[in-house]
Amino acid sequence: MSEKILNNGGFTLPGEAGFEDLTLKLAEKWGADVIRDSDGTQLxxxxxxxxxxxxxTICLVRGSNEWAKLNMDKLQQCYLRSYPLIAKGDTVKIDILQGFFKEQFLINIKDNPKEFWQVFDRTTGLEIEISNWELDINTGTVLVRNTKKWHKYTVNFLVYRIWEEISAYNHITNSWGNREHELPIEPMYKETQDHILKYLDQWLIDHKHTKVVRFTSMFYNFWWLWGSDPNLKFIVNDWGAYDFTVNPLSMKLFEKEKGYKMTSEDFVNKGLxxxxxxxxxxxxRDWMDFINKFVIEFGKKCIDLVHKHGKKAYVFYNDHWIGMEPTLDSFKEFGFDGIIDGVFSGFETRKVSGTKGVEIRELRLHPYFFPTGVNGVGTFIEGGDPxxxxxxxxxxxxxxxLRDCxxxxxxxxxxxxxxDHPAFVDYVQELAEEFREIRELHKEGKPYSSKFKVAILSAWGNMRAWGCRGHFNHGNYYNEIMESxxxxxVEVxxxxxxxxxxxxxxxxIKVIIxxxxxxxxxxxGWNWSNEKVIEIxxxxxxxxxxxxxxxxxxxVKYSGQYFQMCHVFGVExxxxxxxxxxxxxxxxxxxTHFILKDIQGKLDFGKEIDNIYVIDKNIQVIEDKNQSIQIATNTFGKGRSVYFSxxxxTPENIRILLRAIYWAADEEEKIGFWICSNVNTECAYYPKINKLAVINITGKAExxxxxxxxxxxxxxxxKPYGIKIIDLG
Amino acid sequence: MSEKILNNGGFTLPGEAGFEDLTLKLAEKWGADVIRDSDGTQLxxxxxxxxxxxxxTICLVRGSNEWAKLNMDKLQQCYLRSYPLIAKGDTVKIDILQGFFKEQFLINIKDNPKEFWQVFDRTTGLEIEISNWELDINTGTVLVRNTKKWHKYTVNFLVYRIWEEISAYNHITNSWGNREHELPIEPMYKETQDHILKYLDQWLIDHKHTKVVRFTSMFYNFWWLWGSDPNLKFIVNDWGAYDFTVNPLSMKLFEKEKGYKMTSEDFVNKGLxxxxxxxxxxxxRDWMDFINKFVIEFGKKCIDLVHKHGKKAYVFYNDHWIGMEPTLDSFKEFGFDGIIDGVFSGFETRKVSGTKGVEIRELRLHPYFFPTGVNGVGTFIEGGDPxxxxxxxxxxxxxxxLRDCxxxxxxxxxxxxxxDHPAFVDYVQELAEEFREIRELHKEGKPYSSKFKVAILSAWGNMRAWGCRGHFNHGNYYNEIMESxxxxxVEVxxxxxxxxxxxxxxxxIKVIIxxxxxxxxxxxGWNWSNEKVIEIxxxxxxxxxxxxxxxxxxxVKYSGQYFQMCHVFGVExxxxxxxxxxxxxxxxxxxTHFILKDIQGKLDFGKEIDNIYVIDKNIQVIEDKNQSIQIATNTFGKGRSVYFSxxxxTPENIRILLRAIYWAADEEEKIGFWICSNVNTECAYYPKINKLAVINITGKAExxxxxxxxxxxxxxxxKPYGIKIIDLG
Known part of the structure; x- marks a missing residue:
């Protein structure tokens, strides 16, 4: 343990060469025990x-441009679907990269297009025979013959990715000018693996003062397609999707392992x-499993190497995290010492704090010290308020x-x-102290919580525990519920x-949401048309x-019903x-129903589902709007249900959810322990040390x-934003 | 022609025995040329x-209780689907009529249930083998064996209908007490036809003063299931559905004609x-065609009989109108002299005025002289304002x-x-005079309108021209557009x-909506997944x-798209x-776009579709809300499109629609003829007589x-509600 940790510690400061005095002054003030570099800064x-x-920090799939330029067939790839083009006659010529950011993609003509690409009539949904289309490699266009007039045609095609996306983002955001674009290399090739291990070994030798290697992250970035139109700068951004893991070699290895072949359309899926x-x-799911196994297998080799050099290996739970799946049991096989994520919200915090199989869990807080934040808001520039x-x-x-530190x-x-932001500098000091106090509360054991578990049921399950699609997806019911x-x-x-x-x-499990x-x-979705799900x-x-x-x-629209559990909810x-x-x-x-006991004023669920009606006359309608049910409770056998539109x-809705959970669990009487009267405040009680933390969850005094x-x-x-920790013992 | 017609006329008064003086006084005041009876009144x-x-008035399928009671197997029938019941073990016993109004239905056990009924597992959607269920005729229950625990089971079963619905409604609304319930008889049987023709013949002899036989209507009522629960008095009410035309005989005759068999599930369709x-x-559609042919064939025999007695035959475009299809060309084969409908709205008016193949088209206005109106609002009772x-x-x-009289x-x-309502009596006089003035305007020819046609495209097409599901279905886009x-x-x-x-x-046709x-x-719906539709x-x-x-x-969710014409609309x-x-x-x-030129203030589309986004950057976004498109226009080839959320x-939206039609037709410059500056007013110009009608479409002076x-x-x-007819010649 470093000499600096003492009563301080638990704080990682981004250092910056050229600003040594500032670095050390703030390290002192903020109680840092660790200094890190960032993408674009040096120590x-x-x-x-x-x-x-x-x-x-090290990113294994970038920073090897020299090698990459000699191995351009070993860059990372992905499938793209060209934008639908309407045939106005019996042929159509498709400029397949049209609309995509040409600095990100290069058409892969090395792997036989006739083997790996597919062309579709998207009006009928039918594939076009191979003999009916031809790629012109000079123009990057596909000519489709014997088309039907007014039908839409698209091409599923493979591209190399020629600008590693995170670096591209930082490059553009910080105007790095003509700095060379980082090429992302594909680790599925044996040659790439050899190169990466060699590169990492040398890097470890070069960084003899480094205690922790902070991987950013492993090999595959989340799915992020960029557009050519300034009004559609990004085409898609999905933190959970495996689309950047595809390439012909992986498809062949997959076939060997799983016994069947993936087609381009298995990835493109009509454009969805x-x-x-x-x-x-x-x-x-099979593909994800295949990739996950590979990432663990090769990732472990890298981590072992780090350990061999006497250093720790931490990983960033973001960026190139695809294939890591830290919520799966297999994650511990990596042998990571720590995990770090950049977070804005409560659910992201729980994603990190809930990670098993690592010693250290670290939050990188926001704002990021960039002129403009990751969320696009101006921060350290004129008008920003960090x-x-x-x-x-x-x-x-x-x-x-407070729940899980x-x-x-x-x-x-x-x-x-x-x-230039002294108020921010002071606030971070205060925040760091607050964090250490909270961390201290957990030392002896968990805070008081429900004795039962609440399960959140989705098609993803644990694979997207405390995650939806990156940062807070406002208006998404799953995400809003997770945040609350x-x-x-309660145990989740x-x-x-x-x-x-x-x-x-x-x-x-006593309650399922x-x-x-x-x-x-x-x-x-379609999982609800599975009779087993309904039976269970x-x-x-x-x-x-x-x-x-x-x-x-x-x-799901199935068998004449819309809500397949309408017999339990009592509404449709x-x-x-x-x-x-x-x-x-x-x-x-x-x-006033138990669920609404602490609420004054009108319900505000934000974006709501309308046209909800009663099908079971025994249900209790708690709240409605324009004759559509907003809250209804029901009993079914010995069980209970609650429907929310x-x-x-919001503070009110957090409380409504808590009460609904206790009502659904048939444990109304137990909600009264360690709870605040004012919904704008919350508390956590730590029985082992008999301490109580009470927090204000608003910006006003409460x-x-x-x-x-x-x-x-x-x-x-x-106080506004305040916390009080009370020793009851 | 009657002596009373003169400058008056065109007005039908409901007479009432016992109120002869009132009848004749109002006939005079309102300029009536005709007196009618109503269901429940005599002359x-x-x-x-x-x-x-x-x-x-005569309703051929009721008023024959004596005959009906001797022929209870020749009552009208329908299929019902029992309410879903959840199996809690390996059998489930379903009280099939549970939830339905028992005074309306009697289970048909005469026609072999094993031939005509079906039992379904609605959780899987699969039919239960015949050997696995049994009807107990004493209890009206079906026992299903070998059920899967927690699955839902329903029975499709046939019932006789034992209370003719319109009469039942009038009976209950007017508290007719223990007056015998009218039994609806099924005209598909030869014996029923013989009875009806005999009954009609006698009725025609008995009504020697009757000039017009007002059929109410032909044989089959629109679909109207009643419930047993006071909070679900009516289960379904669909003015266009053929569900009351089903019975085993018709199913057999259908099979003979069309070459295939209908099953109960073809009618029940999972409960939808x-x-x-x-x-x-x-x-x-085949079934509708089969019934339509029968209704015309037998209907014509009835009408011929009326004509043989030297009387006219008018038909009510409602109630038992199913199978008549007055918008089809075949309607003229009936040989009706007139058609009458009870209307509240503009679109219903056009439904009547647009009927071809009859000499006389008549509107029965509202309120109906009942204490409570057909729409459930108190009218001629305390608090009502007729x-x-x-x-x-x-x-x-x-x-x-003004468009079509x-x-x-x-x-x-x-x-x-x-x-008791002298103001109403005076207002009707005024209204009748106004009507006659408007009718006069049309004598020499049509009013000025667009040279092109506007077509409304739906799965029903002409079969539900100016009709949706009975009276105004507020919030239904098709119906709202029709009303505007x-x-x-414009020609529609x-x-x-x-x-x-x-x-x-x-x-x-220049514009399609x-x-x-x-x-x-x-x-x-699914019609949009037909490539031919897209091509055309x-x-x-x-x-x-x-x-x-x-x-x-x-x-339709198909081939990765939601709006299948998104390439034309430019939005998704x-x-x-x-x-x-x-x-x-x-x-x-x-x-300000051409479409919005006459509009002040904020757009109010009522219930709107949200989350509409741009997919074609060339479109013009005219109006939006919460970053969702409300109005967008686009060009496609030589054509144009307009999207409305x-x-x-409303007066504003009527005008927006008109302008959108002219914009879509690429005839913007022609909209300026015979149009009002104030959207709360409208006009119609009759070129042959050079007269102009200007109307206030609000209750305020304009x-x-x-x-x-x-x-x-x-x-x-x-004036408020006012009209001015201006002679420009």
């Missing part, structure tokens, strides 16, 4: 030898690709940390940018349809389980196909009363 | 012989039945009459109820997908056609499955300027 000898632990919002197909930004994120992150926090970027629950005193688990079919529902939209992965969940509720549905739970949705059917005339319950992360488990009331005043 | 001799023409909101299947109600309907009806108007119900266009100076036609596939698009929601009959429409637009889409035009909808795809950053057009019948076709301006002041 000087003075910093490296200053006594702080040193993290050094296998994006995270679609319930994954069996084939796609302190307010940081405080706002911290409110959400802190809620989650991490070991470290830190920042990244160009340190010199903070020098990330700070609630993520399960998939496959899980419940294969293993049933574990006995400690299904939150999403028709056909999407979060609600579950219906039986489970009938025996006492509590099912909470948000938005369009269990929705009118989507315009049964308007001639009269709807049951319900009466709202008159007294939407959910938006008064609140905490109810302990013995009927005592503890009055607490909180 | 006395004094009325019959008073010199007025007499309409007498063949309701009007679903695009009709081929089988269902004048205001009547005026409100008249505003909408009058717009339509009918020959007569009238009222129905209990005349004595109006006696019913008073616009209704076409189906089958029409355009079979016959192409007629040369006089498709208005509806995903998967519904109005938008077109795309070609047509490319050659200069104008396509207007409202709500979710061309929407995000429904939660491609959220990771970035959307094109558009700029709204800055100057919704439509609500000032407006009419632009003629020569650049002249005519200033007009209008």
């Amino acid at each position: 000087s000898d003075k910093i490296i030898t200053s006594g702080y632990d040193i993290y050094s 690709y296998n994006n995270s919002y679609l319930p994954p197909s069996e084939k796609y 302190s307010l930004e940081c405080k706002t994120y911290w409110l959400d992150i802190r809620r989650a940390l 991490v070991d470290r926090i830190g920042f990244g970027g160009y340190l010199h940018l903070v020098d 629950i990330s700070g609630l005193p 688990e993520f399960i998939s349809f496959k899980d419940i079919i294969d293993k049933g529902i574990s006995g400690d 299904n939150a999403g939209q028709l056909d999407d992965a979060w609600s579950g 969940l219906t039986e489970w509720v009938s025996k006492g389980g509590g099912l909470i549905g948000v938005g369009e739970p269990s929705a 949705r009118e989507v315009g196909l049964t308007v001639c059917f009269d709807k049951y005339v319900y009466k709202k319950v008159e007294e 939407g959910h938006k992360y 008064e609140t009363t905490v109810y302990d488990c013995k009927g005592n009331e503890i009055a607490v005043s909180l | 006395s001799d004094k009325i019959i012989t008073s010199g007025y023409d007499i309409y007498s 039945y063949n309701n009007s909101y679903l695009p009709p299947s081929e089988k269902y 004048s205001l109600e009547c005026k409100t309907y008249w505003l909408d009806i009058r717009r339509a009459l 009918v020959d007569r108007i009238g009222f129905g119900g209990y005349l004595h109820l109006v006696d 266009i019913s008073g616009l100076p 036609e209704f076409i189906s997908f089958k029409d355009i596939i079979d016959k192409g698009i007629s040369g006089d 498709n208005a509806g929601q995903l998967d519904d009959a109005w938008s077109g 429409l795309t070609e047509w637009v490319s050659k200069g056609g104008g396509l207007i889409g409202v709500g979710e035009p061309s929407a 909808r995000e429904v939660g499955l491609t959220v990771c795809f970035d959307k094109y950053v558009y700029k709204k057009v800055e100057e 919704g439509h609500k019948y 000032e407006t300027t009419v632009y003629d076709c020569k650049g002249n301006e005519i200033a007009v002041s209008l």
Whole structure:
């Protein structure tokens, strides 16, 4: 352990060569124990030898341009689907790269297009015979013959990726000018692996002061297609999709392992690709499994090498994280010592704090020290307010940390940018101290929480635990629910349809939440037409389980129903196909329901599902709007259900969710322990040390009363954004 | 022609025995030339012989209880689907009539249930083998064996209908107490036909003073299932569905004619039945055709009999109208002399005025002289305001009459109820005079209108021209558009997908409107996955056609697209499955677009489709809300398109629609003729007589300027609800 850790520590500072004094001054002030470099910054000898632990970032698939230029057939690839072009006669000529960012992609003509590409009539959905299309390699166009007039044609084609996306983003954001574009290399080739291991070995020798190798991350970036049009700068950005893992070699190895072949259309999927919002197909799951195994296998070799050099290996839970799957049990096989992620929200915090199989979990907080933040908002430039930004994120992150803490926090970027922002510099000091206090609370054990588990059911299950599609996807019911629950005193688990079919529902789960939209992965889509799913969940509720549905739970147009669990929820949705059917005339319950007990004023669920009607006259309609149900509860056998027409992360809705969970679990009487009277405040009680943390989750001063488990009331005043830690012992 | 017609006439008064003086006084005041009876009222001799023409109502399938009770196997029938019941073990016992109004239905056990019924597992969608279920005729329950636990089971079963629905409604509404329930008889049986013809013959002899036999209507009522629960009094009410035409005999005759068999599931269709909101299947169209032919064939025999007695035959375009299909060419084969319908709105008015093959078209206005109106609103009781109600309907009806007039108007119900409402009595006099003036305008020819035709494209086409599902279905884009266009100076036609596939698009159509929601009959649903539809429409637009889409035009989840005509509209909808795809950053057009030129203030489309994004950067975004497109225009080849996120019948939106039609037709310069400056007013110009009608379409006084076709301006002041007819010659 470094000499600097003492009462400080747990803080990683981004150092910057040329700003040595600032680096060391802030390291002192913020209680840093670690100094790191960032993409675009260097650490000087003075910093490296200053006594702080040193993290050094390395990205294994970039930084090897010399080798890459000699091995252009070993760059990373992906499938693209050309934009649909309408045939105006019996041929159509498609400029396949049209609309895509040409600095990102180079058409792969080395691997036989006739073997790896496909052309489709997207009006009929039928593939065009190979003999009916021809690639002109000089123009990058595909000529399709015998087309049907007015039909749409597209080409699925392979491209090399010629500008590593994260570096490209940093390059453009920070105007790096004519600095050479980083080429991403494909590690599936033996030759690339040899090169990477050699490169890493030399790098480890060169970085003798580095204590922690901070991998950014492993090999495959999340899916990020860029466009050529300034009004469509990015075409797609999906933090969970495996589209950048595809290439002919991997497809061949996959075939060998799994016994069947993937086609271009298995990846392109009519242009929807296998994006995270679609319930994954069996084939796609097989592909993910294949890639995951490879990333672990080769990743482990790299980590072993780091360890051989006496250094620690941490990994960034983002960027090139595809194939790592830190929520799977197999993640521990990597042998990583730590994991780090850049977070804005509570659910992302839980993603990090919940990672098993590593010693250290670290949050990189925002704002990133860039003129403009990752979220596109101006930060360290005129008009930016980095302190307010940081405080706002911290409110959400802190809620989650009270439930499940991490070991470290830190920042990244160009340190010199903070020098003009003394208020920010002071605030970070305060934040770092607050973090250390919270971390201390967890030392002796977990905070008080529900004895039962709440499971979130989606097509992804644990594979996208505390993750949706990168940062907060506002308006997505699954994401909104995750954010709210990330700070609630309940045990949370993520399960998939496959899980419940294969293993049933574990006995400690008392409440299951299904939150999403028709056909999407979060609600579950076609999985709901599987009779096993219906049987298992219906039986489970009938025996006492509590099912909470948000938005369009269990929705798929199948067998005349829309909500396949409508027999449990007692409600259905009118989507315009049964308007001639009269709807049951319900009466709202008159007294305030348990679920709404702490709420004053009008419900605000944000974007909501409309046209929800009653099909079971025994349900309790708690709240409605324009004659559409917003909240309804039902009983089914010994179990209970709650339907919500939407959910938006707000203090009121967090509380509504907590109460709904306890109601669904049939444990209403137990909610009264360690809870705040004021929904703008929350608390966490740490029984082993008899300490209570009370937080303000708003930017205004709040008064609140905490109810302990013995009927005592503890009055607490909180400053805006404030926290109080009370020793009750 | 009666002596009373003179300058009056064109007005049908509901007479009432016992109120002879009132009857004759109001006949005089309202300028009636005809007196009619209504369901529940009689005309006395004094009325019959008073010199007025007499309409007498007759419903051929009721009023024969004596015969019916001897022929209970010849009552009308229908299929019902029992409410889904969940198996909690390996058997389930279903009380099949549970939830249905037992005074309406009697289980048909005469026709072998094992032949005509089906039992389904609705969780899997699979039929249960016949050997696995048994009907207990004593309890009306079906026992299903070998069920899967937690699956839902339903029974498709046949019932006789034992209370003719219209009479039941009138009975209950007017508290007719223990008056015997009317039994509806099934005319498909030869014996029933013989009975009906005999009954009609006698009735014609008995009604020697009757000049017009007012059929109410032919044989089959629209689909109207009643419930047993007071909070679900009606289960379904679909003005267009053929579900009351089914019975074993008809199914057998159908098989003989069409060469294949219909099953119960062909009618029940998972519980959705063949309701009007679903695009009709081929089988269902065959069934409609079969029934339509029968209704014409036997209907004609009845009408011939009427003519043989020297009387006229009019038919009510409602109630038992199923199988008549007055919009089809075959309608003229009936030989009806007139058609009458009860209307509230403009589109219903056009439905009547557009009927071909009859001499007389008559509107029965509302309110109906019942204490409570057909729409459930109290009218001639305390708190009701029949004048205001009547005026409100008249505003909408009058717009339509200016475009295409009918020959007569009238009222129905209990005349004595109006006696307490002198204001209403005066208003009807005024309204009748107004009607006669409007009718006069049409005598010499049609009003000025677009030279081109506007076609409304739906899965129903002409079969539901100016009809959706009975009275105004607010919020239904198809219906809202119909109501707006019913008073616009454009020629309108209704076409189906089958029409355009079979016959192409007629040369006089310049604009096509498709208005509806995903998967519904109005938008077109699965018809949009037919490549022929896409080819024909795309070609047509490319050659200069104008396509207007409202709500979710061309929407079906197919081949990766949502709007199948997105290449023409230039917009698509995000429904939660491609959220990771970035959307094109558009700029709204800055100057006021032609379409919005007459509009002040904010757009109000009512219920709108959200998440509409740009896919073609060349489109013009005219209006948006929360970054979702509300109005966008595009060009495609020589053609144009307009997308609207919704439509609500309001003065502003009527004008927006008109302007959009002219824009789509590429005839912007021609809109300026015979148009009002003030959108709260409209006009119609009758060139043959050089007269101009200007109407106020609101309840407030309005000032407006009419632009003629020569650049002249005519200033007009209008009273609330007012009209001015100006002689320009």
